[in-house]
Amino acid sequence: MKQTQSIFLTGYVTIKIEGHHPELFFDLCARNGIFTWNIKRTSDTVCQGNVRLNDISHIRAIRRNTVYKVRFLRKKGLPFIFKQFFYRKPLIVSLLMSVLFVFLLSNIVWDVKIKNVHPELEKRIDNQLNQYGIHPGALKFTIGSPGEIQQKLLTDIPELLWVGVTEKGTTYHLEGVEKTVVEEREDAGARNIIAAKEGVIVDMFVSKGQPMVEVNDLVKKGQLLVSGELGRKNVKEEEKKDEKKQQAKKLVTAEAEVIAKTWYESKVNIPLEVNYDVLTGENKVKHYLRLGKYLLPIWGFKNPDYDQVQIEAEESTFNFLKWEIPISYVKQNVQEKNIVSTKRTKAEAVNDGIKQAEKDLQNILGNNATITFEKVLHERMERGKVKLTLYFTVYENIAKNQPISQGD
Amino acid sequence: MKIWRKHIGNWLAHHLELPSDVILELPRITTIGQLHAYIENHKGLLLFSDNELRLNMQYGYLKISGKDFVLKMMLPEEILLEGTISEIKFIDNENKER
Numbered sequence: 001m002k003q004t005q006s007i008f009l010t011g012y013v014t015i016k017i018e019g020h021h022p023e024l025f026f027d028l029c030a031r032n033g034i035f036t037w038n039i040k041r042t043s044d045t046v047c048q049g050n051v052r053l054n055d056i057s058h059i060r061a062i063r064r065n066t067v068y069k070v071r072f073l074r075k076k077g078l079p080f081i082f083k084q085f086f087y088r089k090p091l092i093v094s095l096l097m098s099v100l101f102v103f104l105l106s107n108i109v110w111d112v113k114i115k116n117v118h119p120e121l122e123k124r125i126d127n128q129l130n131q132y133g134i135h136p137g138a139l140k141f142t143i144g145s146p147g148e149i150q151q152k153l154l155t156d157i158p159e160l161l162w163v164g165v166t167e168k169g170t171t172y173h174l175e176g177v178e179k180t181v182v183e184e185r186e187d188a189g190a191r192n193i194i195a196a197k198e199g200v201i202v203d204m205f206v207s208k209g210q211p212m213v214e215v216n217d218l219v220k221k222g223q224l225l226v227s228g229e230l231g232r233k234n235v236k237e238e239e240k241k242d243e244k245k246q247q248a249k250k251l252v253t254a255e256a257e258v259i260a261k262t263w264y265e266s267k268v269n270i271p272l273e274v275n276y277d278v279l280t281g282e283n284k285v286k287h288y289l290r291l292g293k294y295l296l297p298i299w300g301f302k303n304p305d306y307d308q309v310q311i312e313a314e315e316s317t318f319n320f321l322k323w324e325i326p327i328s329y330v331k332q333n334v335q336e337k338n339i340v341s342t343k344r345t346k347a348e349a350v351n352d353g354i355k356q357a358e359k360d361l362q363n364i365l366g367n368n369a370t371i372t373f374e375k376v377l378h379e380r381m382e383r384g385k386v387k388l389t390l391y392f393t394v395y396e397n398i399a400k401n402q403p404i405s406q407g408d
Numbered sequence: 409m410k411i412w413r414k415h416i417g418n419w420l421a422h423h424l425e426l427p428s429d430v431i432l433e434l435p436r437i438t439t440i441g442q443l444h445a446y447i448e449n450h451k452g453l454l455l456f457s458d459n460e461l462r463l464n465m466q467y468g469y470l471k472i473s474g475k476d477f478v479l480k481m482m483l484p485e486e487i488l489l490e491g492t493i494s495e496i497k498f499i500d501n502e503n504k505e506r
Contacts, residue, residue: 039482
């Protein structure tokens, strides 16, 4: 019965044979290698049976040498269903249209919901989203990913501390946290100020507390700079005389800025030859449809004749109802780049090294520190690189708070 | 000559335990109750109607009778018959009964 298994796919025809001893026609077919089945004798001179669609031409050839009459009764199978289906064009068109319509509707933003922010900020977020093109009725694949929206919102609305964007089907949910200015707690408790680093004091601005060092003093790391115990020296002197007075010493929260000169040594390696990429500004945008692994170009077929390229790709997915379909739209921006290699002299390299080290140091110390370059302690050439040991002096605030233990 | 060959074939089938349908070119008939009859190695269809099927064999013909006969499958040397089988009869050429 193997022969009849996939017969529906290839199609078959019921034929009717008329003539004297019609069953012999089927015997003839069998001799010629044509497979027939479900053969019935309906009357004395009539026989009917099924043959494969592919064998119809052979049947015709066989019939030509005989006296039988062959009639086709029923056509069955997929090829005939297809044929019938394509006769009804309006049906197909409307079916396609409806699928397309549902597809389109599934890729439209229906709602944007903003939560957890006060109405004023909500309005601003809404306006900002409108500028990005996110509003009910917008096509979803022109909008960036939720992550991108988050980034943009955070930079454009500084009042937002955090914003969470989630995409749930056709609605965007936004949840925001506002920045609230928390007033610094006034009562920080009694504390001293000690040195965070070793250095020579250049300037002191003490707003509360008793200074224990003077300008031009060399202080060590951890040394007491400003005391939170007012009249500490006095107490010490009087200690022997009246111990009970110690209880009376007044504790305050020391507040001061102590600018000191500190020293830093840093090591940098500067190569004499540098390669870096420069975008020329020439670019070409390509559009693709992605099916699993394959990229199907839909616009921008030509490859631009750039030697070196940098490709940026953006991808957006399509939805059908609530499902994500495995086709996505990819926009590639192919940019031409040049690799520029420059050679520097040793002097230039040293200069660049100093600048770089200064920049690195500034990054670590923050904007309040003033860095002045002192000198190059050590300089060495090695495998096309200049190794430098540099010496900097920095004016910075070395004040560090240290709470006074009240001993309870 | 024919008889001689038949004897040799018989001897071979008997003593070498070879399947006799292959050696002697005889039809092999498999029936499932009254419902099906599967005939292999026949030599052509002679007659088929609602209640009778005749198949050619090397020596004579095979007659199957019953009712509601349908040929479920037909290949050059195989036939699957469906219906209600009541009788399977071998008829030799030499002593024709009809």
